[in-house]
Amino acid sequence: MSGSRDILPDDEIHRGPPITVGRYGPGKRLNHWITASCLILLALSGLSLFHPSLFFLTGLFGGGQNTRMLHPWIGVVLFLSFFILFAQLWRANLPTRADVQWTSQIGDFIAGHEERLPELGKYNAGQKLIFWGMAFFIIVLIATGLLVWDQYFGETTPIDLRRAAILIHSISAVLILLLFILHVYAAIWTRGTLRAMTRGTVTGGWAWRHHRKWLKELAGRGRIDPAE
Template sequence: MSEQIQGNAQPGDAVHPGHPVTVNRYGPWQRLNHWITATSLILLLLSGLALFTPELFFLTGLFGGGQATRSIHPWIGVVLFFSFFIFFFQLWKANLPERTDWIWVKKIKDVVGGHEERLPELGKYNAGQKFIFWGMTGLILVLIASGIIIWEQYFSTLTTIPVRRIAVLVHSIAAVLIICIFILHVYAAIWTRGTLRAMTRGTVTGGWAWRHHRKWLRQLADRRKMGPAE
């Protein structure tokens, strides 16, 4: 081959001929990790909103009351942090920006309009998915750092009251932003038919991969042709 096709393929990604063709996208541990992260985010959303405003205090009933919610919320945050960053270290290389990402952004009308034949061939992730990945990464770091500062049970003596007040404000803003990104992520997964299958079964159809991530599919097909010895 005169030029190696780069599609950000990862270990475990593979094409399986058949009717239909199927493509491995996520392994069982990656899917488990993803759902732990998603569940943690939902629990943090509910418990955080319950503590954020009296109008939503009734949500503390889901966690055993106000004191229990206040106690469990930061621990769920710790679970989220470790769960997400296990995922992060598996996927960060595949989410590095590429030149085609800027073209994808410029042609966002074609993306929304379903004219993906007008887009450049994409690797495993498009620019929207990369935005969500890096947005989540940055906001989770902000949330864990600010959360530690305001975790009075263990760290109240390490900071001053003015610092904790700033941390509460930063924590709240980051929480609102990550909720928006999470909603965007869920909407995109539902809107792009066939995407949820990747995180439930671990595979996508060959047609889905050809339409949405053709460069990635080409790399996997090329890898299969070369065989394990290559």
């Protein structure tokens, strides 16, 4: 059943008062912030190498040579960090029929009429789109990045392949940056969401409004901390 894959080890209702719901444990939050930090550092270092007018950004990394050396290694850390998260969260991000209905009624979500939307599990269709989009573009970026990593693979990559890899790498970098901006905007726009990645919990009201099916599943499975 789709509901069962929404329940992860850190998910638990805390009686309070006030009632809160565990959403992410310390390990997932640490991975999330490492991934986010790497994306920001890669954006800054990548832009500094992309065009001469942005070369001044290399000063943030100790100069051009350091930037060129650090950029691919930060990419490796991003890849490892994100795919630890991926291994833990991919099942909860599989599409469901409710996602199709949610997407068709996206106007109600934007207008704040979530009572008209189907009850959702741990993630909505928008969150799942960002998750799978991030996974896809990170794979593309690491693959194309390795092809143009001069220190290790420069001599073994044909020039035509290198040119294609640089073009695909650049386009993918722009697209993942747009996804990242969308992710940050959505987290800020939906009040109470950032708390999940800072404290690890959300309020009971937030869970009831945005992910009611997930909350009901937790209650139905007895995922409630013992009364004191």
